[in-house]
């Protein structure tokens with residue numbers, strides 16, 4: 001391995017689950033395929049902490065478990081210290097199992113409740129024959145002290161400990177095999193904030209002491225802000241952004257990263273940044289949106305090139321389009337909206353009410369856009385959802401809906417999110433950063449604001 005090789009390299013990693021394998025499901029046609037990880041490329045360097053963030057269901061655990069083959073990946077390649085992992089036999093994976101450890105989110109689930117801590121931490125020492133049996137007790141005591149517990153804790157059982165202490169036991173067990181690389185899957189998400197900070201400090205101390213490399217998974221950016229060297233942001237099976245941590249907390253970022261960032265509780269009462277609230281949940285990976293997978297929730301989708309629309313207005317138009325698409329033949333779908341009068345006699349008021357319901361101004365600053373919208377709203381107000389849908393789709397399309405963005409560096413920098421000597425660019429999968437769509441965004445400074 002040369003100096004420049006990463007410790008771990010993942011290429012085109014895919015993990016698909018079939019939701020049901022039963023005969024009845026196949027007979028009824030209810031078998032669904034879920035693409036939890038959709039062709040991810042990633043590199044992790046020795047000694048670094050790579051944070052992996054995204055909402056629940058984005059595929060973080062599936063990615064981490066596949067790369068260690070705790071679950072079999074469907075496709076792709078993983079190399080560890082230059083050696084392919086994906087085609088190794090189970091027996092061959094034994095050495096990898098000591099080099100690489102996985103610490104689970106919920107220690108109560110991963111620690112055997114029937115065993116005292118001495119056995120939980122001692123088991124890997126025995127299985128991998130790391131110390132002779134007569135030295136095991138002493139080594140367990142050392143490991144417990146290394147993670148801030150007492151040697152006397154060895155005789156107790158998992159339920160006798162607090163959440164933070166249980167996570168320390170999980171760490172002691174992982175450290176028993178003297179690993180190089182540890183995957184930490186939501187290690188602090190079940191803990192109080194003060195306990196979180198203590199555990200994150202411990203992780204940093206252990207990294208410095210033992211030269212560890214971490215993949216640190218979290219659904220919350222605040223957890224990794226002070227710990228990770230680089231951050232990869234995951235949405236619906238894809239990495240949508242990867243870069244040095246400081247770049248993701250300042251400067252231009254993917255709109256999804258911006259939303260995660262704005263969700264961090266701000267201790268300063270004078271802070272006047274805008275909270276970005278994402279609508280709805282992560283869509284089902286069984287039926288992901290076309291184009292950019294984030295476009296159905298993106299606060300700033302790329303508007304059509306022919307109009308001068310601000311991002312918020314276009315978001316409203318796109319949400320209206322989605323509502324009409326979801327209506328699927330239900331002509332009364334708009335009547336369900338609170339501010340849209342259900343009274344058929346008030347049909348002439350409905351276009352205005354629909355605009356209001358979707359935060360679209362009463363009049364768009366772009367006359368041609370306003371005409372096209374009015375035309376569609378007239379059809380919607382008259383209950384002709386099909387016509388409204390068609391008119392909106394014809395007039396208000398976005399490349400976000402049709403073109404899948406690549407994870408590309410649009411400034412200076414390389415594909416793995418490392419800065420180059422004189423640049424601060426890092427890979428982002430978003431059309432807003434792609435010059436190919438510049439004509440859609442005449443004033444880039446406006447939509448890139450956070």
Ligand SMILES: Nc1ncnc2c1ncn2[C@@H]1O[C@H](COP(=O)(O)OP(=O)(O)OP(=O)(O)O)[C@@H](O)[C@H]1O
Nearest residue numbers: 017019034036055056057058059060061062063285
């Ligand atoms: N064994 C499985 N069978 C079927 N679908 C699964 C399985 N495991 C995960 N999934 C689905 O794959 C998607 C990604 O799940 P995954 O647990 O990897 O995401 P995550 O980002 O780690 O979320 P969380 O933090 O909630 O664990 C989800 O839609 C989930 O329902």
